Amino acid sequence: MPRKIGLGKGLEALLDNNDDLEYTTIDIQDSPAVTESKPVIITKKTERDFVQLPVEKLVSNPGQPRKNFDETELQELSESIKTFGIIQPIIAADNGDGVYIIIAGERRTRAAKLAGLNTVPVIVRDYTDQKRLEVSLIENIQRTDLNPIEEAAAYKNLMDFSGFSQDELAARVGKNRSTVANALRLLKLPVEIQKSIEEGKVSSGHARALLSVTGAAEREKLFRKILADNISVREAEKRASLSPSTAKSIKKVKQQPPEIENMAEKFIQKLGTKVVIEGGLNKGRILIDYYSMEDLERLSEIFGA
Numbered sequence: 001m002p003r004k005i006g007l008g009k010g011l012e013a014l015l016d017n018n019d020d021l022e023y024t025t026i027d028i029q030d031s032p033a034v035t036e037s038k039p040v041i042i043t044k045k046t047e048r049d050f051v052q053l054p055v056e057k058l059v060s061n062p063g064q065p066r067k068n069f070d071e072t073e074l075q076e077l078s079e080s081i082k083t084f085g086i087i088q089p090i091i092a093a094d095n096g097d098g099v100y101i102i103i104a105g106e107r108r109t110r111a112a113k114l115a116g117l118n119t120v121p122v123i124v125r126d127y128t129d130q131k132r133l134e135v136s137l138i139e140n141i142q143r144t145d146l147n148p149i150e151e152a153a154a155y156k157n158l159m160d161f162s163g164f165s166q167d168e169l170a171a172r173v174g175k176n177r178s179t180v181a182n183a184l185r186l187l188k189l190p191v192e193i194q195k196s197i198e199e200g201k202v203s204s205g206h207a208r209a210l211l212s213v214t215g216a217a218e219r220e221k222l223f224r225k226i227l228a229d230n231i232s233v234r235e236a237e238k239r240a241s242l243s244p245s246t247a248k249s250i251k252k253v254k255q256q257p258p259e260i261e262n263m264a265e266k267f268i269q270k271l272g273t274k275v276v277i278e279g280g281l282n283k284g285r286i287l288i289d290y291y292s293m294e295d296l297e298r299l300s301e302i303f304g305a
Contacts (some may be wrong), residue, residue: 052119078114089121152183182272205233212274218243
């Protein structure tokens with residue numbers, strides 16, 4: 001039976017109706033060591049067929065949001081391609097000089113090279129630079145292939161390139177505005193901290209704690225503590241709230257019941273900012289930090305104000 005290759009709702013929205021294709025794999029070879037140019041024959045029921053292009057003719061998109069590719073994952077995908085071929089064609093744009101810029105499928109292309117394929121199935125599209133960036137961004141986001149810094153940088157690049165507001169960008173990529181705003185805040189951190197986030201040494205939750213520390217020296221100290229002792233996000237938040245540069249407006253909180261601490265953690269995860277609950281199980285108040293008018297508007301949207 002024909003198998004519809006899903007690109008995801010957000011990605012399909014950027015492609016014209018004729019890109020809603022149906023593919024049928026009709027000749028998968030049994031050998032795991034496929035090195036022929038066509039390890040799998042794919043047909044589709046539309047007026048515009050894909051083409052088999054030499055893999056060396058495909059070049060990376062300069063606007064590709066994803067910069068880091070896990071070698072182990074690439075090797076695993078390569079082994080799968082050796083066995084089953086490429087089921088979903090790459091999407092590329094004709095650069096006019098004999099090469100094709102990859103719009104969607106950078107990872108598949110790299111794995112195909114590792115698998116020794118000479119050609120790969122490609123759907124050729126004529127996209128503007130903005131559309132190329134949009135499609136590449138959305139494909140990676142939908143597959144959760146981007147680390148937090150790559151995602152934030154992609155949002156910023158698209159906003160700078162297209163002039164989108166955060167609201168427009170959020171609608172375009174199918175995300176909540178608060179998600180986009182939280183991601184963009186990461187780019188305010190020093191380069192070394194951003195690099196640690198990219199490498200997975202520091203989580204987004206830890207990054208939000210670091211963002212709440214206004215003093216550079218204190219932020220650096222907390223960053224080193226996170227790396228050295230692998231402290232939890234909650235502990236990082238506590239240390240951030242007690243740093244001299246931020247504690248002026250926040251009273252030191254006495255040891256609280258676990259229920260209150262757990263609830264504070266939920267607020268932090270939901271709101272993407274520092275939250276302190278003062279009080280006990282029966283009475284108290286919640287202190288929520290914001291760092292700009294834009295941040296305040298983001299919080300207002302979350303609360304539906």
